[in-house]
Amino acid sequence: METTDIGLWGVPLAMLGGAIRVSTPFIFVSLGEAITERSGRINLGLEGTLVFGAMSAYAVAVMTGSPWLGLLAAALAGLCFGLFHGWICKFPKVNDIAIGIALMLFGTGLAFFFGKPFIQPSAPDLPAIPFGNWSDIPQVQAALNVNVLFLIGAALAVFLWWAFRNTRVGLIVRVVGDSADAARAMGLNPNTVRLLATGVGGALAGIGGAYLSLYYPGSWTERISSGQGLMAVALVIFARWNPLGCFAAALLFGGAGALGPALQSVGVTQGYYLFYAAPYILTLIIMIATSSPSRTLAGAPGELSITK
Amino acid sequence: MTGKFMLSRRDLLKTTATGVALGLASAAFPIRAARAAAATVGFIYVGPKDDYGYNQAHAEGAASLKGVEGISIVEEENVPETVDVQKTMESMINLDGASLIFPTSFGYFDPHMLAMCAKFPDVQFRHCGGMWNKDKHPMNAGSYFGYIGMGQYLNGVVAGHTTKSKKLGFVAAKPIPQVLLNINSFLLGARSVDPAITCQVIFTGEWSLAVKEAEATNALIDQGADVVTCHVDSPKVVVETAAGRGAFICGYHANQSPLAPEKYLTGAEWNWAKVYKMFVDDLIAGKPLPNFTRGGLADGFVKMSPLGPAVGEAARKQFDATLAEMMKGGFSVIKGPLKSNKGAVVATEGQAFVETAIELESMDYLVEGVVGSTA
Numbered sequence: 001m002e003t004t005d006i007g008l009w010g011v012p013l014a015m016l017g018g019a020i021r022v023s024t025p026f027i028f029v030s031l032g033e034a035i036t037e038r039s040g041r042i043n044l045g046l047e048g049t050l051v052f053g054a055m056s057a058y059a060v061a062v063m064t065g066s067p068w069l070g071l072l073a074a075a076l077a078g079l080c081f082g083l084f085h086g087w088i089c090k091f092p093k094v095n096d097i098a099i100g101i102a103l104m105l106f107g108t109g110l111a112f113f114f115g116k117p118f119i120q121p122s123a124p125d126l127p128a129i130p131f132g133n134w135s136d137i138p139q140v141q142a143a144l145n146v147n148v149l150f151l152i153g154a155a156l157a158v159f160l161w162w163a164f165r166n167t168r169v170g171l172i173v174r175v176v177g178d179s180a181d182a183a184r185a186m187g188l189n190p191n192t193v194r195l196l197a198t199g200v201g202g203a204l205a206g207i208g209g210a211y212l213s214l215y216y217p218g219s220w221t222e223r224i225s226s227g228q229g230l231m232a233v234a235l236v237i238f239a240r241w242n243p244l245g246c247f248a249a250a251l252l253f254g255g256a257g258a259l260g261p262a263l264q265s266v267g268v269t270q271g272y273y274l275f276y277a278a279p280y281i282l283t284l285i286i287m288i289a290t291s292s293p294s295r296t297l298a299g300a301p302g303e304l305s306i307t308k
Numbered sequence: 309m310t311g312k313f314m315l316s317r318r319d320l321l322k323t324t325a326t327g328v329a330l331g332l333a334s335a336a337f338p339i340r341a342a343r344a345a346a347a348t349v350g351f352i353y354v355g356p357k358d359d360y361g362y363n364q365a366h367a368e369g370a371a372s373l374k375g376v377e378g379i380s381i382v383e384e385e386n387v388p389e390t391v392d393v394q395k396t397m398e399s400m401i402n403l404d405g406a407s408l409i410f411p412t413s414f415g416y417f418d419p420h421m422l423a424m425c426a427k428f429p430d431v432q433f434r435h436c437g438g439m440w441n442k443d444k445h446p447m448n449a450g451s452y453f454g455y456i457g458m459g460q461y462l463n464g465v466v467a468g469h470t471t472k473s474k475k476l477g478f479v480a481a482k483p484i485p486q487v488l489l490n491i492n493s494f495l496l497g498a499r500s501v502d503p504a505i506t507c508q509v510i511f512t513g514e515w516s517l518a519v520k521e522a523e524a525t526n527a528l529i530d531q532g533a534d535v536v537t538c539h540v541d542s543p544k545v546v547v548e549t550a551a552g553r554g555a556f557i558c559g560y561h562a563n564q565s566p567l568a569p570e571k572y573l574t575g576a577e578w579n580w581a582k583v584y585k586m587f588v589d590d591l592i593a594g595k596p597l598p599n600f601t602r603g604g605l606a607d608g609f610v611k612m613s614p615l616g617p618a619v620g621e622a623a624r625k626q627f628d629a630t631l632a633e634m635m636k637g638g639f640s641v642i643k644g645p646l647k648s649n650k651g652a653v654v655a656t657e658g659q660a661f662v663e664t665a666i667e668l669e670s671m672d673y674l675v676e677g678v679v680g681s682t683a
Contacts, residue, residue, distance in 0.1 A: 010527065014526070021526075122548075212518075212519075218522075221359060223517075224518050226516075226519065260520070265530065265531045
């Protein structure tokens with residue numbers, strides 16, 4: 001292995017690399033949640049979907065030898081979880097937040113149960129595209145090894161941002177999210193729209209899980225997520241339900257998360273617990289700075305149970 | 309006729325009440341005395357028992373008891389260090405009739421295991437760690453632990469021969485004495501080969517955080533480390549990430565060589581099979597179980613993974629020689645003159661601490677050559 005001494009350049013490089021490596025699950029889960037919340041429901045169960053997606057992707061990849069089939073399995077599993085949530089929530093007086101918490105525990109529990117035989121075997125990884133080949137420095141090459149799912153996530157964020165504004169489907173989702181009465185007056189069935197929106201959201205979260213187990217960190221363990229699904233749900237509010245904002249917030253989170261290890265590696269070793277808290281402190285500061293007592297959150301869908 | 313077999317609500321209540329009463333009776337009057345010849349031993353793990361790490365090491369020890377005559381094993385994994393572990397212990401005692409329980413995780417001891425010790429004075433509890441104290445704790449409790457620092461020293465010897473960049477990496481969970489001793493031992497092992505070698509340490513702050521461990525491994529390799537080891541609950545992520553970046557690995561807790569057969573040099577492993585066998589032999593013989601058991605490499609509590617294909621001839625020779633020296637007993641990893649990486653003297657000329665030395669259990673420094681800080 002060749003090495004080049006890059007010294008302090010390691011910190012910005014690690015943050016760039018970290019932003020690309022760590023952010024992908026956040027991107028997919030938060031985009032999925034953005035779709036669901038834009039339709040007027042909150043699905044807190046995405047943490048469970050993420051873990052179950054990670055498990056099913058890994059299991060199918062181990063059994064078939066194809067990471068792409070694993071990815072498909074994760075998306076399908078996520079779709080089922082999302083549809084289940086959407087179906088239960090259509091009944092009157094059902095609280096979507098409570099169902100979400102139940103599904104979160106159900107998803108993780110089920111993933112642990114089925115995932116037991118797959119902790120030991122190794123699965124094939126999803127491919128990455130080496131964008132760093134122009135550089136001779138191995139560290140740069142490693143940081144710019146970009147997984148295809150990251151690129152798909154980026155494209156998806158732009159597409160959703162465009163679609164919410166400019167397409168009929170986007171309009172329907174927004175109308176249902178802002179006023180169920182208006183939607184009914186238009187002849188739309190809010191429950192059907194929300195069912196589908198939650199299903200798509202679940203499928204995206206499942207794909208996020210597949211990234212965790214099939215690329216980075218790239219193995220199935222029961223603690224693989226450590227709360228990333230929940231953080232991603234919070235990111236949606238942080239990003240004001242805007243898909244581009246979700247993408248930026250996910251990048252910020254990934255980069256800030258890489259700060260702690262990178263600083264320690266160049267010898268800044270004091271106070272690493274504080275650096276590890278950096279993403280959360282950053283979130284708090286931005287939330288406080290942009291909130292106002294005199295108006296509701298900008299961009300919040302009117303039907304969302306937290307804003308009602 | 310069929311009506312007779314259909315349970316009315318009253319019958320159901322009656323039957324359940326009898327069941328509960330029987331259950332209570334069996335808890336109060338130990339029926340398990342009747343099956344003294346067939347003892348049940350319970351094992352409780354904090355994580356999955358096939359994690360290539362801490363829990364797997366214990367589960368391998370438990371599995372080695374499965375052939376022992378008259379012993380049956382009950383296990384439960386993923387038990388949090390909360391009141392959950394009390395429920396697990398209670399169900400192992402009441403439902404499975406366990407007479408000896410090994411709660412293997414650090415946080416199980418106080419207050420959970422101690423509460424169960426008071427509640428079930430006939431059951432023996434042995435906790436993995438060093439927390440049992442004759443003056444404070446009941447006699448049906450106890451501790452067992454191993455000294456694994458010399459295993460990390462041997463890891464360091466092999467790493468010292470293998471590294472080209474003269475930089476080693478260590479992914480650590482928390483700066484507690486046992487982890488610090490492992491880091492220091494790893495570096496001192498490497499410095500026995502070449503005193504110019506340094507070791508960069510990154511603390512992740514938690515025992516199991518897959519993404520942060522992967523980030524830490526990448527950051528170490530970005531800074532030029534070409535041999536990496538770790539002290540986290542499950543080294544799987546570190547091993548796979550390091551091997552993916554082309555670095556060599558020294559293992560910890562269990563044998564991780566199947567994850568990276570070409571890049572795995574050796575590893576410091578627990579040999580709990582030996583410890584559990586000792587306890588169970590005493591149990592079968594009807595002897596009182598020891599309350600405080602400890603041992604290291606020479607006692608068979610700790611073992612080394614077989615050397616990997618990347619280990620060179622010189623490394624192999626020094627590894628074997630050092631191991632032979634250690635097996636004689638009395639080997640000291642921490643010996644003077646030795647300074648901490650902040651310049652304080654931690655051992656003066658001629659001063660040496662054997663692995664059982666009580667001073668090592670309050671270690672709060674990293675030795676000279678380790679890049680990192682304990683806070």
